[in-house]
Amino acid sequence: MIDVARRAGVGLGTVSRVVNGGHGVRDETAQRVRKAIDELGFQRNEVARALRPGKKSSSLALVLGDLTNPFFASIAKASLEVAGQSGFAVVLGSVDEDPEGEKRAIQELVSRQVAGLMIVPDQGDHSFLAGAGVPVVFVDRPATGLDADIVMVDNEGGGRLAAAHLLAQGHRRIAILLAPSYYTTGRRLRGYRRAHREVDATVDESLVIQLPEGNAEAAEKATREVMLRADPPTAIFASTNFLTEGVLRALRELGREPAVVGFDDFRLADMLPTPVTVVASDIAELGRSAARLLLDRASGADRRPPQRIVLPCALIQRGSGERTPDSAGNRKRR
Amino acid sequence: MIDVARRAGVGLGTVSRVVNGGHGVRDETAQRVRKAIDELGFQRNEVARALRPGKKSSSLALVLGDLTNPFFASIAKASLEVAGQSGFAVVLGSVDEDPEGEKRAIQELVSRQVAGLMIVPDQGDHSFLAGAGVPVVFVDRPATGLDADIVMVDNEGGGRLAAAHLLAQGHRRIAILLAPSYYTTGRRLRGYRRAHREVDATVDESLVIQLPEGNAEAAEKATREVMLRADPPTAIFASTNFLTEGVLRALRELGREPAVVGFDDFRLADMLPTPVTVVASDIAELGRSAARLLLDRASGADRRPPQRIVLPCALIQRGSGERTPDSAGNRKRR
DNA sequence: CTGTTAGCGCTTTCAG
DNA sequence: CTGAAAGCGCTAACAG
Numbered sequence: 013m014i015d016v017a018r019r020a021g022v023g024l025g026t027v028s029r030v031v032n033g034g035h036g037v038r039d040e041t042a043q044r045v046r047k048a049i050d051e052l053g054f055q056r057n058e059v060a061r062a063l064r065p066g067k068k069s070s071s072l073a074l075v076l077g078d079l080t081n082p083f084f085a086s087i088a089k090a091s092l093e094v095a096g097q098s099g100f101a102v103v104l105g106s107v108d109e110d111p112e113g114e115k116r117a118i119q120e121l122v123s124r125q126v127a128g129l130m131i132v133p134d135q136g137d138h139s140f141l142a143g144a145g146v147p148v149v150f151v152d153r154p155a156t157g158l159d160a161d162i163v164m165v166d167n168e169g170g171g172r173l174a175a176a177h178l179l180a181q182g183h184r185r186i187a188i189l190l191a192p193s194y195y196t197t198g199r200r201l202r203g204y205r206r207a208h209r210e211v212d213a214t215v216d217e218s219l220v221i222q223l224p225e226g227n228a229e230a231a232e233k234a235t236r237e238v239m240l241r242a243d244p245p246t247a248i249f250a251s252t253n254f255l256t257e258g259v260l261r262a263l264r265e266l267g268r269e270p271a272v273v274g275f276d277d278f279r280l281a282d283m284l285p286t287p288v289t290v291v292a293s294d295i296a297e298l299g300r301s302a303a304r305l306l307l308d309r310a311s312g313a314d315r316r317p318p319q320r321i322v323l324p325c326a327l328i329q330r331g332s333g334e335r336t337p338d339s340a341g342n343r344k345r346r
Numbered sequence: 347m348i349d350v351a352r353r354a355g356v357g358l359g360t361v362s363r364v365v366n367g368g369h370g371v372r373d374e375t376a377q378r379v380r381k382a383i384d385e386l387g388f389q390r391n392e393v394a395r396a397l398r399p400g401k402k403s404s405s406l407a408l409v410l411g412d413l414t415n416p417f418f419a420s421i422a423k424a425s426l427e428v429a430g431q432s433g434f435a436v437v438l439g440s441v442d443e444d445p446e447g448e449k450r451a452i453q454e455l456v457s458r459q460v461a462g463l464m465i466v467p468d469q470g471d472h473s474f475l476a477g478a479g480v481p482v483v484f485v486d487r488p489a490t491g492l493d494a495d496i497v498m499v500d501n502e503g504g505g506r507l508a509a510a511h512l513l514a515q516g517h518r519r520i521a522i523l524l525a526p527s528y529y530t531t532g533r534r535l536r537g538y539r540r541a542h543r544e545v546d547a548t549v550d551e552s553l554v555i556q557l558p559e560g561n562a563e564a565a566e567k568a569t570r571e572v573m574l575r576a577d578p579p580t581a582i583f584a585s586t587n588f589l590t591e592g593v594l595r596a597l598r599e600l601g602r603e604p605a606v607v608g609f610d611d612f613r614l615a616d617m618l619p620t621p622v623t624v625v626a627s628d629i630a631e632l633g634r635s636a637a638r639l640l641l642d643r644a645s646g647a648d649r650r651p652p653q654r655i656v657l658p659c660a661l662i663q664r665g666s667g668e669r670t671p672d673s674a675g676n677r678k679r680r
Numbered sequence: 681c682t683g684t685t686a687g688c689g690c691t692t693t694c695a696g
Numbered sequence: 697c698t699g700a701a702a703g704c705g706c707t708a709a710c711a712g
Binding site for chain 1: 688690691692
């Protein structure tokens, strides 16, 4: 920048002013500066810029699990778009599986002076962020130990929607598969129970299945087991996109066709032999809202107490969720 | 950091040395410093650190298109992992659709002093990066105007593999769907032609279909059109995961079943009514290699001339690609 | 071994 | 309106 100043025959401060909008600089001078900038191919050093006290860099951090999960990928994409529109870059923290990994990643990001953090939290305490002086928005699930903004979907409503739909079909033995210890899991189960209460149906607790892991394999195994019982369910509610996949795999192998409803839509759901009914929400909006909120917090424009944004869920009927109880036990002809 | 120094009753330099590994500091002193660091909850400011001349920040940039495409998501995830292991963060540049968007995003990233760039380039010239003084690794396709490292899959080999497989099945009318103007497109087509030459089959040029867009909808439309011709193909080679999806949608709607081979594997490919045969490569390895190479370049450990890493493709037979020509025209019974 | 000092590139008073 | 000067937090070179 000093080169630009010399070349334009002006002071350093003037160049800075021009670069930052050019207010309070005579037009003629500004022209000269801009010319010099072009000639030298000058680009402002964002790093030095963020060194100023108080000033944070123009980057947001996004901390999430597996980008390979379309759910997370959608969030990333959407927040990236919103951030980009405001000239913010998004730094992705690498998050390993281990519980400490997330904390390490977050601290790394904080030390990079990001202007704000979007976190899809794993279990674990996040109170260490309280004194960091960085705005935080949690996505998809709240975290313990920190009262921050949170953007999520209506998990309980979605769970209720799925179960109610199956109950309305006449199902009374509805298995629910739950990924371990996610916050969302509890809420979806709650909705499932509520739907049962609303029609005076009792929940067979042996059909509430807590999986040891949140992947398709665990769901596949559990589905196999529950379907081979003497009293199998006539319907299955898979509380996660990956779980749904596992359920479908097991059912295909077994040649059974209970009703199936999944939570979260997924690519090709409509192309499977029996198109899959799901409870879906606007995941991209999750990411967009989070980024918008964070941007407002970072700029100081938003000083309200921590917000809680809840996005609605909707049922998408495609076929698998509309099977009736009597058809469920039938062994598919091959 | 100055606070830490005061609290520990040592000089600023000493604290810096401790923070950076503590070589050349008496153990006792180091202890005191570390204690002060803990008490003050001190965290090094990475931004100030990267201000040093020559020193780049400990972040890599990743520039790619749509994270919602599992192909890109895999690359992102894998490179993120590798970078994270070396203490590097990954900054994602938001890439809009427009051609200028990519350039803007890249320059933004460069101005953030990233230590290196991984770019999945869109069309357009990248020579402007030549003088940036930042190592660049292109991923999946090379860019024009810049001789940099490139990591990609064996597109031509893959295209050949797909076509050869179909030809071996007796197919002689194989449509190939190509996304517009991607580098990869040309190579895959080349492989397709080679496979034909190898068995002395001639290519019906009306079956080489250049799509106006690279999405599923365009593929769906094109498939519908080509299948409704008087002389439809008996097999279709979809040169991209999204295109494959479009092809399948069209075929389901038409109730036709030509052989289908896709390029790039995708989730649930094995769960569709007819499991889909694909030519696949290790996408994650693409991301990993890119990150590793870039890290080596950034650290100066690798001073070789630009490398060209090509990953192999393999055929995964699942059923759709093993249909024979005579079954192709049959209208599926509903 | 350890304290001091000079910047890195930029923004921001503070004078002129 | 514009130039000069003081740092931001840190590292590296240089004396002790």
